[in-house]
Amino acid sequence: MFNWLSLVTGFFYIVLGVVVIIYKFFFTILEPMVAYALGGLLILYGVFRIYRAILKIKNSGNEE
Template sequence: MYKWLSLVVGFFYIAFGVFILVYRYKQITESDIAYPLGALLLVYGIFRFVRAIIVLKNDKSE
């Protein structure tokens, strides 16, 4: 169960990072924290998603 949950959470981190980057792009305010936060969430989501896929593949092969 934890492996599948990790996969879903990774997907949500990716989606939230993209949302922050797109939402910040459409706004005119001067908040400089949105770009690094969105990029950090995107990278962490990709890392978590890939790690969950690797663990699921290794679990099925054993």
């Protein structure tokens, strides 16, 4: 269950990163370069969480 929740969380990080880049807002108005940097980091972290969750799901399927 935790692995599937990690997949959903990764997806939301990616969506949040895209929203920060488009609206340039994250609790306060951001400068464009800051918005791009923060949005990029959020997207990268979301991809990392999804990748890690997929690996754990595949490994748990092989152990059973």
